[in-house]
Amino acid sequence: MLNANLILPWSLAENNETYSWRFKIIELDARVAQGDCFADLSSEITATIRGGVDDLNRHYADVCLTGELSLTCQRCLQAMPFTLNNSVRILFCSDEASADLIDDEDADVLVVGETADVREWIEDQLLTALPFAPMHESCDEDHLMQYRNDKHNPFSVLKNIKP
Numbered sequence: 151m152l153n154a155n156l157i158l159p160w161s162l163a164e165n166n167e168t169y170s171w172r173f174k175i176i177e178l179d180a181r182v183a184q185g186d187c188f189a190d191l192s193s194e195i196t197a198t199i200r201g202g203v204d205d206l207n208r209h210y211a212d213v214c215l216t217g218e219l220s221l222t223c224q225r226c227l228q229a230m231p232f233t234l235n236n237s238v239r240i241l242f243c244s245d246e247a248s249a250d251l252i253d254d255e256d257a258d259v260l261v262v263g264e265t266a267d268v269r270e271w272i273e274d275q276l277l278t279a280l281p282f283a284p285m286h287e288s289c290d291e292d293h294l295m296q297y298r299n300d301k302h303n304p305f306s307v308l309k310n311i312k313p
């Protein structure tokens with residue numbers, strides 16, 4: 151779990167504050183870390199959050215995630231490199247009614263109170279930023295053959311049973 155993940159969103163925006171966190175995939179919530187998506191859970195992600203107030207006097211935070219990750223190819227099940235570089239603008243609202251009034255395709259709208267848990271933002275954003283079914287452009291043929299053979303062999307599951 152990340153430490154010190156609570157921020158004061160309104161003062162972050164008013165004061166143009168910037169924060170940065172660096173953490174491993176394995177430190178994130180189970181819904182992110184325990185999927186079969188990552189080949190290497192020790193990969194690190196850097197999250198940078200920069201607050202500001204835009205021309206329409208809306209408070210926001212720009213959340214940027216970067217990192218060199220290793221995903222599991224969904225075709226050959228081998229690791230494949232993935233460069234994460236994803237930015238999202240989050241517009242703050244104090245209640246649902248004012249959130250409903252905002253129609254901005256380029257930003258996410260979020261109802262926030264006095265404090266906000268940025269770890270949740272980061273986890274949500276990471277899940278959105280990852281490819282739905284990551285695949286090599288061309289898989290290593292040897293691994294692919296191996297996988298197909300295993301798949302068509304009804305006894306292949308036995309290999310996974312530990313004595």
Ligand SMILES: [Zn+2]
Pocket residue numbers: 223224225226227228285286288289290
């Ligand atoms: Zn592959």
